[in-house]
Amino acid sequence: MAQRPDRSSEIERHAAKLEKDPQSRVFAQLADAYRKEGLLDEAIRICRDGLVAHPTYVSGRVVLGRALLEQGALEEAEGEFRRVLELAPDNLLALRLLGDTSAQQGRSGEARLHYERALRLNPLDRETQERLAALPTEATPAPAAEPASVGLEPEA
Known part of the structure; x- marks a missing residue:
């Protein structure tokens, strides 16, 4: 059975690096570790803060988009993925x-x-x-039906 990585030590390690160098791109790894733990608000906050300094950092935008997607903020997530595709x-x-x-x-x-x-x-x-x-699968529209004759007798 595969052992689950210890995310708390991963979070601590990345947080220490970011604290030491707040302009570091390690924010994306830290945010992703939070995302994997289900701490989506924290992941989103860290990404947004990091992207202020590194607005074209693709990995940071992907992590932000994933966290937004998992949070159910679909339109915001879509915007992030579109920005990623503009860059890459x-x-x-x-x-x-x-x-x-x-x-x-x-x-x-x-x-x-x-x-x-x-x-x-x-x-x-x-x-x-x-x-x-x-x-x-995309449904194909059914052909228009011929109007059924009602069977009325012509008036005399």
């Missing part, structure tokens, strides 16, 4: 998570586009393949 258009994780965000908002067609784009970049990405396969 081939970021597979951002594409997959943007697909997840779209799917959770009921936009399966848009989710499909994000997943397909990710699979063009990495056709062997099993997680994305599974998410794409799990999307509802």
Whole structure:
């Protein structure tokens, strides 16, 4: 059985590094450790603080987007993943998570586009393949029915 990493020591280690150098990019690792522990508010706060100093740090934006997604702030998460893709258009994780965000908002067609784009970049990405396969298929509209004749007798 695989042993679960000790997140509290991971948090302490990253927090000590960040305290020593508040301008460090280690904020993303610290925030991700908090996210994995379910401490989403703390993860979001740390990311937002760190991104003030490092607004183009892709890893920090991905962690912020993930924490927002897990918190249910879908529109904010979507905005972060779109920013990541502006900075790094081939970021597979951002594409997959943007697909997840779209799917959770009921936009399966848009989710499909994000997943397909990710699979063009990495056709062997099993997680994305599974998410794409799990999307509802687009329903084709039924042909318009002919109006039924009511069977009325013509008036005399």
